[in-house]
Amino acid sequence: MTHNAELIAVGTELLLGNIANTDAQMLSRELSALGINVFYHTVVGDNPERLRAAVEIARCRADILITTGGLGPTCDDLTKVALAETFAKKLVFHAPSAERIKRFFDRIGRQMPETNLQQAMLPEGCVVFDNDWGTAPGCAFEENGCHVLMLPGPPRECAAMFRYRALPYLQGLSDGVILSRTLRIFGMGESAVESLLREKMNALSNPTLAPYAKEGEVELRITAKASTQAAAAALILPVEAEMRAVLGHKIYGADVSSLEEVCLTLLRERGLTLGSAESCTGGLIAKRFTDLPGASAVFKGSVVSYCSEAKASLLKVPPAILQKDGPVSAAAAEAMAAGARALLGCDLAVAATGVAGPGADERGNPAGLVYAALSAPEGCYVKKLQAGAGRDRVRTFAASYAFDLIRRYLTGLLQ
Amino acid sequence: MTHNAELIAVGTELLLGNIANTDAQMLSRELSALGINVFYHTVVGDNPERLRAAVEIARCRADILITTGGLGPTCDDLTKVALAETFAKKLVFHAPSAERIKRFFDRIGRQMPETNLQQAMLPEGCVVFDNDWGTAPGCAFEENGCHVLMLPGPPRECAAMFRYRALPYLQGLSDGVILSRTLRIFGMGESAVESLLREKMNALSNPTLAPYAKEGEVELRITAKASTQAAAAALILPVEAEMRAVLGHKIYGADVSSLEEVCLTLLRERGLTLGSAESCTGGLIAKRFTDLPGASAVFKGSVVSYCSEAKASLLKVPPAILQKDGPVSAAAAEAMAAGARALLGCDLAVAATGVAGPGADERGNPAGLVYAALSAPEGCYVKKLQAGAGRDRVRTFAASYAFDLIRRYLTGLLQ
Numbered sequence: 001m002t003h004n005a006e007l008i009a010v011g012t013e014l015l016l017g018n019i020a021n022t023d024a025q026m027l028s029r030e031l032s033a034l035g036i037n038v039f040y041h042t043v044v045g046d047n048p049e050r051l052r053a054a055v056e057i058a059r060c061r062a063d064i065l066i067t068t069g070g071l072g073p074t075c076d077d078l079t080k081v082a083l084a085e086t087f088a089k090k091l092v093f094h095a096p097s098a099e100r101i102k103r104f105f106d107r108i109g110r111q112m113p114e115t116n117l118q119q120a121m122l123p124e125g126c127v128v129f130d131n132d133w134g135t136a137p138g139c140a141f142e143e144n145g146c147h148v149l150m151l152p153g154p155p156r157e158c159a160a161m162f163r164y165r166a167l168p169y170l171q172g173l174s175d176g177v178i179l180s181r182t183l184r185i186f187g188m189g190e191s192a193v194e195s196l197l198r199e200k201m202n203a204l205s206n207p208t209l210a211p212y213a214k215e216g217e218v219e220l221r222i223t224a225k226a227s228t229q230a231a232a233a234a235l236i237l238p239v240e241a242e243m244r245a246v247l248g249h250k251i252y253g254a255d256v257s258s259l260e261e262v263c264l265t266l267l268r269e270r271g272l273t274l275g276s277a278e279s280c281t282g283g284l285i286a287k288r289f290t291d292l293p294g295a296s297a298v299f300k301g302s303v304v305s306y307c308s309e310a311k312a313s314l315l316k317v318p319p320a321i322l323q324k325d326g327p328v329s330a331a332a333a334e335a336m337a338a339g340a341r342a343l344l345g346c347d348l349a350v351a352a353t354g355v356a357g358p359g360a361d362e363r364g365n366p367a368g369l370v371y372a373a374l375s376a377p378e379g380c381y382v383k384k385l386q387a388g389a390g391r392d393r394v395r396t397f398a399a400s401y402a403f404d405l406i407r408r409y410l411t412g413l414l415q
Numbered sequence: 416m417t418h419n420a421e422l423i424a425v426g427t428e429l430l431l432g433n434i435a436n437t438d439a440q441m442l443s444r445e446l447s448a449l450g451i452n453v454f455y456h457t458v459v460g461d462n463p464e465r466l467r468a469a470v471e472i473a474r475c476r477a478d479i480l481i482t483t484g485g486l487g488p489t490c491d492d493l494t495k496v497a498l499a500e501t502f503a504k505k506l507v508f509h510a511p512s513a514e515r516i517k518r519f520f521d522r523i524g525r526q527m528p529e530t531n532l533q534q535a536m537l538p539e540g541c542v543v544f545d546n547d548w549g550t551a552p553g554c555a556f557e558e559n560g561c562h563v564l565m566l567p568g569p570p571r572e573c574a575a576m577f578r579y580r581a582l583p584y585l586q587g588l589s590d591g592v593i594l595s596r597t598l599r600i601f602g603m604g605e606s607a608v609e610s611l612l613r614e615k616m617n618a619l620s621n622p623t624l625a626p627y628a629k630e631g632e633v634e635l636r637i638t639a640k641a642s643t644q645a646a647a648a649a650l651i652l653p654v655e656a657e658m659r660a661v662l663g664h665k666i667y668g669a670d671v672s673s674l675e676e677v678c679l680t681l682l683r684e685r686g687l688t689l690g691s692a693e694s695c696t697g698g699l700i701a702k703r704f705t706d707l708p709g710a711s712a713v714f715k716g717s718v719v720s721y722c723s724e725a726k727a728s729l730l731k732v733p734p735a736i737l738q739k740d741g742p743v744s745a746a747a748a749e750a751m752a753a754g755a756r757a758l759l760g761c762d763l764a765v766a767a768t769g770v771a772g773p774g775a776d777e778r779g780n781p782a783g784l785v786y787a788a789l790s791a792p793e794g795c796y797v798k799k800l801q802a803g804a805g806r807d808r809v810r811t812f813a814a815s816y817a818f819d820l821i822r823r824y825l826t827g828l829l830q
Contacts, residue, residue: 013627015453016595016638017444020435024458029432038430039465043439043456050454057472074609074626107783109801113606115613133805154628156807212433276719282705283698286719290697293773293806295721301729302719304691304701310716310759314729344725358708391708 003036003173006062008054010070010079011153012045023068023151023158029212030162033223034170035178036064046070051082059086059146064170069153071136073115079150080121080139087143089123097128097137104135129165133157140169147173179232180223183243185250186216186259186404193218196246207235209243216388216397217259220247249413252404259403260288266410267298272347274406276302277315277340279327279353280370284399300344305336315339328353328365330373330382337375337382348409349375350402356391367391370398374405374414381405381414418451418588421477423469425485425494426568427460438483438566438573445577450591450640451479461485466497474501474561479585484568486551488530494565495536495554502558504538512543512552519550544580548572555584562588594647595638598658598666601631601674601819608633611661622650624658631803631812632674635662664828667819674818675703681825682713682763689821690759691717692730692751694742694768695785699814715759720751730754743768743780745788745797752790752797763824764790765817771806782806785813789820789829796820796829 007024014021024041031038039061044054051070058065070079084091098120105112119136122128129138129149134157140149149166151158171178185193190213194201197220201209207224220243224235244251253262267274276285286302289295303314308327311317317327317335325331336351350373357367368389373382383405387397408414422439429436439456446453454476459469466485473480485494499506513535520527534551537543544553544564549572555564564581566573600608605628609616612635616624622639635658639650659666668677682689691700701717704710718729723742726732732742732750740746751766765788772782783804788797798820802812823829 012625014440014456015443016447016636017440017442018627018634018636020437020440021456022435025429025432025435027432028430032431039460039462040469041429041436041456041458045454047454053476054455061468072628073606104804108803110604110607113610115610116606210431278698278701281702282710282714283693283701283717283719286693286698286721287696287702290719290721290771291806291810295697299697299721301721301725302698302717303729304698304705304717304719306701306705306711306714306716313760314716314718314758343729345728356705391706395706 003064004062005031005036005038005064005066006058007038007041008058008065008067009041009043009153010046010051010067011043014043015045022155023153026155026159027066027068027162030167033178033180033221034174035223035225036170046078048078048082051078052086055083055086063145064147064149066149066151066166068151068158071119071138071150071152073113073118077118077121080123083148083150084123087123087141087146087148089125089141089143091121092124094120094122094128094137097122097130100130100137101135127169129161131157131161132164133160138165140166176225176227177229177232178223178225179229179236180221181236181240182255183220183222183240183247183251184253184256185218185220185247186252186400188218188247188250190218193220200242204239207239209239216393216400249408252407258288259400259407261292263403263406263410264289264292264295264298266407270410272298273300274298275300275340275344275346275349276402277336277349277351278302278304279306279311279336280356281352281395281399281402282306282356284395285350285352285402288399288403300346303340303343311336315343326363326365328355328361328363328369328371330371330384333371333373334375334380334382337373337380341375347377348406350405351375352398352402354385354387354394354398356394357389358391368394370394370401372398372401372405374402374409376409381409417591418479419477420446420451420453420479420481421473422453422456423466423473423480423482424456424458424568425461425466425482426458429458430460437570438568441570441574442481442483442577445582446585447593447595449585450593451585461493463493463497466493467501470498470501478560479562479564479588481564481566481581483566483573486534486553486565486567488528488533492533492536495538498563498565499538502538502556502563504540504556504558506536507539509535509537509543509552512537512545515545515552516550542584544576546572546576547579548575553580555581591640591642592644592647593638593640594644594651595636596651596655597670598635598637598655598662599668599671600633600635600662600665601667601815602665603633603662605633608635608662615657619654622654624654631808631815664823667822673703674815674822676707678818678821678825679704679707679710679713681822685825687713687762688715689713690715690755690761690764691817692755692764692766693717693719694721694726694751695771696767696810696814696817697721697771699810700765700767700817703814703818715761718755718758726751730758741778741780743770743776743778743784743786745786745799748786748788749790749795749797752788752795756790762792763821765820766790767813767817769800769802769809769813771809772804773806783809785809785816787813787816787820789817789824791824796824
């Protein structure tokens with residue numbers, strides 16, 4: 001049986017345009033990977049009457065309703081009250097959730113306001129989604145063939161609760177297994193990937209093949225439906241092999257979360273340490289690498305040399321290079337990487353220097369020009385990039401490129 | 416008369432989660448500034464039947480319908496056809512639009528596909544919104560007191576067409592303005608703010624007062640409706656004064672985007688430079704500060720001393736401190752800040768050292784324990800924090816706290 005889901009986001013901040021409905025984007029992607037159709041998204045404010053009206057409409061056109069938001073104490077638990085009313089459920093006190101909320105406040109060392117206990121009132125007989133990422137528990141129940149799931153609004157909580165709580169619940173509704181495998185690609189744009197694979201994508205129905213653009217990278221998701229896990233995996237296998245034949249080393253991993261995760265794994269396997277020297281990325285390389293639990297086993301540190309003096313004094317970039325070639329140059333990138341490697345005493349060091357923008361630099365280098373370098377025991381690799389437009393995009397691309405240099409070096413692709 | 420608008424976004428790519436509905440965010444913000452209520456957003460795919468159903472529902476609950484997307488040749492001009500049908504309008508050929516489309520292709524040096532001429536078919540008697548940013552013209556018409564506006568989907572085109580074409584059309588309908596002012600609070604949780612202000616919030620109707628949690632901070636929004644900008648501002652003024660009296664220096668700014676932005680402004684005003692030394696934040700302080708255009712005028716750099724050796728060799732943290740107090744200690748934080756200030760030659764330096772988690776460190780310090788320090792010419796300030804649970808949250812809170820130290824120091828609040 002094919003399920004149709006509707007997403008209802010609750011929050012006046014969405015209707016005022018303070019935030020975009022990124023929860024709907026995340027959930028849509030996840031549901032489509034599960035083979036669940038999404039035909040509508042609705043956004044409604046913190047208003048019980050209009051929320052009930054939206055739910056009445058949604059339950060007529062979908063058999064899975066997923067709400068996001070409206071579970072906090074500040075909106076009087078609007079969503080739970082409205083959904084319980086619409087589906088004639090009583091709200092009852094759930095002691096384990098109350099305990100969790102109390103413990104949450106203990107852990108962060110704050111006094112729990114009494115209003116937070118409201119969050120432990122949940123629809124009678126529901127499946128409780130424990131919240132390990134915030135205070136409001138989510139929940140799910142079925143009524144007359146309609147499944148209602150309520151998730152918290154803050155994107156981080158919503159994503160984690162979906163993945164660890166709602167996903168298993170939804171998988172239980174499906175009568176087959178849906179398996180997907182995500183190949184991650186760096187160094188090719190979405191449209192290039194799409195034109196290359198369009199014919200193949202159109203020809204396939206099970207598994208399906210779909211590319212998604214994501215922060216300067218492309219994800220290619222292969223999704224198969226079958227009666228068992230093994231049968232689904234067997235459908236995916238030849239398609240993955242074909243994609244690897246077509247895209248080669250542009251594919252940096254399968255079912256991994258990021259380039260930096262691949263680098264951490266490779267560095268640990270080889271017992272090597274890493275450091276960085278950052279100019280235009282301003283700490284982003286270090287920040288992304290240390291986002292990973294376990295980074296401390298590998299990562300020595302980073303020198304964010306945002307001004308030229310720091311490049312000279314800390315990283316020992318020769319003054320002649322800074323004067324003649326300038327701080328945004330291949331020579332400077334190379335010297336920065338070598339400097340960081342010596343200073344931090346690490347096996348490998350990467351460096352990025354460039355113009356994040358919005359404007360050109362004082363030497364007339366255009367925004368988006370970046371040099372990335374890798375210093376290794378046997379020498380230095382340096383690469384000139386055009387990292388696109390927009391400060392965020394330039395910085396993200398430059399950091400990703402530095403990680404890709406490490407990945408390529410450690411897998412013998414840099415010659 | 417107060418108008419109610421509903422936004423209908425048309426596009427399967429939204430339902431697949433390939434993109435977020437940022438058009439709705441932009442339009443919501445613009446409409447609320449115009450004093451037009453937005454009670455619902457709807458997203459529907461490239462499907463005529465479901466689009467018509469969504470329009471039928473929307474016209475019963477709003478008197479302004481704004482559609483985005485579905486005007487391109489690839490979706491057979493879905494939106495125009497469905498809306499014309501629902502409102503019993505004929506589509507007629509609009510020669511000036513056809514001319515514009517032809518000229519657009521001439522300008523980019525490409526042959527115009529015949530299908531693009533479809534875009535010149537517009538509802539009879541409509542106001543045409545010329546598109547200077549792409550090919551699809553938008554339009555507006557009124558039928559039985561309901562205003563229908565159609566805008567293109569690509570965010571850049573949508574924003575420009577709204578601003579230069581739809582806005583003047585809507586201004587003709589509006590008879591008031593909505594003004595809001597956002598106070599940003601650091602150092603108090605959402606529930607604490609909410610308990611403190613609940614009575615006040617309930618008592619107010621114009622302006623309204625609403626708190627929103629946002630990455631370890633709270634935003635408090637005061638929103639007033641009035642006939643003029645000045646009258647709305649006058650309504651906000653006494654409420655803002657009252658909030659400042661209640662919350663004091665927990666409010667770090669009004670209508671600003673972040674703590675780091677406030678720091679950048681203060682540092683520039685005073686002609687001071689900044690640096691940082693980071694352990695648990697792993698580059699996040701530097702990353703967030705250099706996210707801001709113009710940071711280079713103030714920011715010297717950062718030393719991300721992720722391992723103890725780097726704390727000793729680079730930042731000159733005395734070995735005795737690292738051995739006796741450990742790298743996660745008040746003494747280490749102080750020495751790191753002082754070390755960074757000396758090394759980078761900056762006026763002020765902040766440092767953060769702690770346990771990001773998920774687990775405790777080898778000395779048994781629990782995840783979430785952080786020491787933040789500020790080194791200034793007249794001495795050092797250090798503070799022990801419980802930064803909550805979850806690696807991201809701990810790091811974000813620690814970095815925010817470091818910025819708050821700078822803010823407090825520069826406004827004379829650190830004694």
